[in-house]
Amino acid sequence: MSVRVALFGTKFMGKAHSQAYRNVNMYFSDAPEVEMAVLVGRDPRETEEARKTFGWQEASTDWKAVMQRDDVDVVDISTPGHMHAEMAVEAARNGKHIICEKPLANTLPEAERMLIAAENAGVKHFLMHNYRRCPAVAMAKRMIDDGRLGRVFHFRARYLQDWAMSPELPRLWRFDKEASGSGALGDLGAHIIDLGRYLCGEISEVCAATETFITERPALDGEGKKPVTVDDAVVMCVRFAEGAIGTLEATRFAAGRKNHNTFEINGSKGSVVFDLENLNNLQYYSTDDDIDAQGFRTIICCASTHPYGGHWWPDGHIIGYEHTFTHSVYDFLKGMESGHRVRPDFEDGVLNQKVLDATEKAAETRAWVKTD
Amino acid sequence: MSVRVALFGTKFMGKAHSQAYRNVNMYFSDAPEVEMAVLVGRDPRETEEARKTFGWQEASTDWKAVMQRDDVDVVDISTPGHMHAEMAVEAARNGKHIICEKPLANTLPEAERMLIAAENAGVKHFLMHNYRRCPAVAMAKRMIDDGRLGRVFHFRARYLQDWAMSPELPRLWRFDKEASGSGALGDLGAHIIDLGRYLCGEISEVCAATETFITERPALDGEGKKPVTVDDAVVMCVRFAEGAIGTLEATRFAAGRKNHNTFEINGSKGSVVFDLENLNNLQYYSTDDDIDAQGFRTIICCASTHPYGGHWWPDGHIIGYEHTFTHSVYDFLKGMESGHRVRPDFEDGVLNQKVLDATEKAAETRAWVKTD
Amino acid sequence: MSVRVALFGTKFMGKAHSQAYRNVNMYFSDAPEVEMAVLVGRDPRETEEARKTFGWQEASTDWKAVMQRDDVDVVDISTPGHMHAEMAVEAARNGKHIICEKPLANTLPEAERMLIAAENAGVKHFLMHNYRRCPAVAMAKRMIDDGRLGRVFHFRARYLQDWAMSPELPRLWRFDKEASGSGALGDLGAHIIDLGRYLCGEISEVCAATETFITERPALDGEGKKPVTVDDAVVMCVRFAEGAIGTLEATRFAAGRKNHNTFEINGSKGSVVFDLENLNNLQYYSTDDDIDAQGFRTIICCASTHPYGGHWWPDGHIIGYEHTFTHSVYDFLKGMESGHRVRPDFEDGVLNQKVLDATEKAAETRAWVKTD
């Protein structure tokens, strides 16, 4: 089986997804063969350059035309969030399987439209929450599914970065609600909401506060200042449908935290802790250990016994950030082959968006809000 | 100057306070001399035994009589919370200076009554939130006061323990609202609220959820089960008066967390992280470091340059949990000598209680609640 | 400029080097363009399969013929150590630039022959000690070169693994002195000797002990047991020419240590610590920090300010083991372009081999041995 892919987007995510297509067959011998057919961008020169650098066969700036090509099996949407809906609907209409970068969309109605379009078209749809496929995160999931953590009491997660702390930083599109939907909430919070749902089940209700620490920034065109219309940070309390409670936090104002996407789960039989800055490691505590020898242990999840293990390098030879995309593409390809559902998909995207919406509403109304 | 102390309470806190009185003059040569005059308990035999073990001159079971003794300068109340108010008011009436174990009281009215009594009597009053006086915590405070962290954006704290996870654990007084006021909230949450107030200023509003994971437990008398009437865990979002936002969390259901009282503060110029399980260490990140050499550093706060440093042992020779009580007693004694206010005092206790009250109300009303 | 490469070797190192050639142009836009011309192996079917998996244009089993091809610019020798000398000499004879996997050779005379051949032919020669090009290691080097560590007093390194602990493990070629030269010493020790030389200058003398904990193992053919003729572990004390002293240790018998290649350097102005199991991080201590705020800090060496930074992903998005090969190939290609020497080269390999030889001699003679 060979799969021809068209990728829409040439920037950070375009690069990250490209390397996944480029390398998946080298490391995962049982995956269907990928052909990197077309790279689609806006600017002809930039797109051609990216095509060459990333290794695509063709470049194009006509996204609708590419959607209609018969020789494309999978469409990968790695454009900014406000373009996702239109593109995904078009892809579905043309019967293409879809991989979509997170967030699924900037609004809930858009997300729901995408889900319906994909379902109606009977195409495979997949949402790129790549962090589910850090081996250590997948290992945490295995432990929970095995019952090794028992009944889950607590989920606490935070995604902390610090790149927005300087008041001199201009008002990029990320500070503009029109373009980005929200700030730290949608950008970072969406990731930890996804991890929470993946590991602990649905979030049923939320209370929250959002804050914008720097309320105006130098305009990109150098002409004075413009208001920041998104949140710089968000704090949340949540309840899960299955009984756990949690705290979530996302910010761009945590000095020293570069990519600190971390969670801790406490269950009746043990706990796990993850931190994306050391993404190969999972900390694990088991109440089954000898009574005088209990403690949090650091599992380097790089052995053949671990999820996605044995495909890369020997034990203890760590992998990096981009490998999580390779794992995601691998699982998607296997799902295409088998016909099985591969998650997270657009339904997960819709459910994630409901939590984001509830969070914004909770912050506005200063009260707990249910997610459905 | 010599100070004669009467201590009320012979259990865990009685032991912890006793060792402070016992040792403060050995390590802090400039402190007024302490005389361990009277230990007061309920049971004559137990009290006499504790007197001998801890090193007090006399034992007594008549607490009111001891309050009236002329040869007692300081009264230390280390009894359960519901007895604090009556004892403190009596102590103040007799002109005794007062050290009170946290929580100041089980209810806000009690706490306010204690503050008024002490203020009216013109006695010194002090609340034993000993964790302020971990050298690493005091070091964090120094950094904030020096401006080394800049403007504070975030405070996130959690106090996690796991001793209550077994359903076989009987219904101790700590699971009974009548006796204990609340569960994890008042027991553990009060500590991190105090640290938040100490380091980041007043908490102005709160939203929260509380949860009781095990709703009934074996009765202490072995006769069936009795309901648990306090929270096992609490999660909170907070806003500080000075603009920071935060998350707080306290639980007795975090497998593997024995005494994990930890906080992180992010400011415009740096961050700090503390964990009571390694209480000598403070992690610190500074944006002033060389651009290619920035990172969280672990300061072992045991040198003569650190708060309370130079009194114990050479650099890198760590101290333990109980030393924080010795520091507290030392500062209290110095305050007696100088007449300066020593914090936290009963006013801090009242403000802390207001946050606890707001938290309970927020959990009940499912909405943000202001603390005043 | 375009560079056509022939790679000899299809196993672990063949895979690792292949991915470097495959990806270097994607991430390092200023590198000469690589063409993956020929992959050379022993078994035709395996080689063809590897060719396809790794992405080479042609496969061959005739290594001598490939050496003579005019359309090959660079020869990469990733075969077992005992074949390096013959291949490298042949490559040099044909005017090919050479990348050679470590160890340069199994014996000092072989290594010297390779160096002479390459020098006489005027070709570029490079030894793949890839760990020099972990960003954190390169960062340590920068700090030393900048004088940020001052005068170096101590180097302590260890490379610990645990894969050989089971007595059931059969007698692989790695346990056979004929095939492998030595055991942990040449396999792991060579790496930390290279790092020591890279960071602290030449090692002038050595004392050591080697040990074989399991002296015979099941024969590969299933017929009884065969003796292990290499060391399982080695411990060393060393003196550096510039005055520092050190300890080095390599073993395959350290339970729980998977790929624990770690070093610490102490200088008059600071210290650094590295661990390959967290290869993105460098710990750093500076005596220039505020007197009350000194501590080891963890630098995540993934920012644009760090060596090889800015080519991969944003700050805090970590890279993995194989990226160090990509960095090595990148630097080699840049060296081809500029004509500058790129190290480590065969001369480094010879010097490394001299330390290995001295170590074996020191262990045998039970005395300190000079390296020259």
Added chain:
Amino acid sequence: MSVRVALFGTKFMGKAHSQAYRNVNMYFSDAPEVEMAVLVGRDPRETEEARKTFGWQEASTDWKAVMQRDDVDVVDISTPGHMHAEMAVEAARNGKHIICEKPLANTLPEAERMLIAAENAGVKHFLMHNYRRCPAVAMAKRMIDDGRLGRVFHFRARYLQDWAMSPELPRLWRFDKEASGSGALGDLGAHIIDLGRYLCGEISEVCAATETFITERPALDGEGKKPVTVDDAVVMCVRFAEGAIGTLEATRFAAGRKNHNTFEINGSKGSVVFDLENLNNLQYYSTDDDIDAQGFRTIICCASTHPYGGHWWPDGHIIGYEHTFTHSVYDFLKGMESGHRVRPDFEDGVLNQKVLDATEKAAETRAWVKTD
């Protein structure tokens, strides 16, 4: 049973031992009762001040007279090393039980003389290598004795400090071989040799190098410079009688290492790691753990299930440096009561001294030296 103690020495170790006598009965209810009878020093005023501060009944400057007092049961020698032999022999002659601060003596003949004197007199003798009684170290010992680590392959230890790095630091007695015997070797190395012997059995042979980085220092009287006649640092390779090999290292020139007494032991069934700067923690790796969940775990050795646990504070409430002295005194007192041997004793001191001697000889002769 009540035990009257006379302590000789009023400085750092006098203080550390005093607190042990002062507190042992408070925490260990089953220990014989200690009476702090006499403190002996050189300077009358200083000694009287120390007496008062530390809580001794009497002060004296006549050490021989105190040795002969009938009302003294135990003599504690906490004076500098060159005085140990004379004092211990005198104590033995008077039938006193003896606690002696490490090192037992500055030379092997002295140490042997002490052992013979104590044995001939039939008195109890104990050597204060207090680090054996960190709960985490005692826990490591338990694990080894239980067979939880299996056959031991490796011991690697280092004791790193940094207080001597400044060339401005004057030539204290610690830099004078006459007064101190040796430098880092005897001061710090002796500790890790003791831990090695305690945990892995006798050290049978040694090779080593010593180094003096700063060869002269300002004279204490301010008149010019005087030579440093001891080592600043030592590196060692060792073999244990039972088959393990090891590296040991002690230095006063490791920037940032304040009290970094650390060891790692690798056995066929697991490994342990200890660091005095976090002395409550033991890292432990077990090959018995689930195959996908193996990793080094951090045991906080403060629970009632741990050595010396249950005597201090609840789980996770850590203890400090000086508590190791209290544990030592406790065990000594229990040994007095039971008549059982308590180790380390003077025989251990002699064996330790033999390793120190062999190390010095190995460094001089540049060859491996047997310890007996």
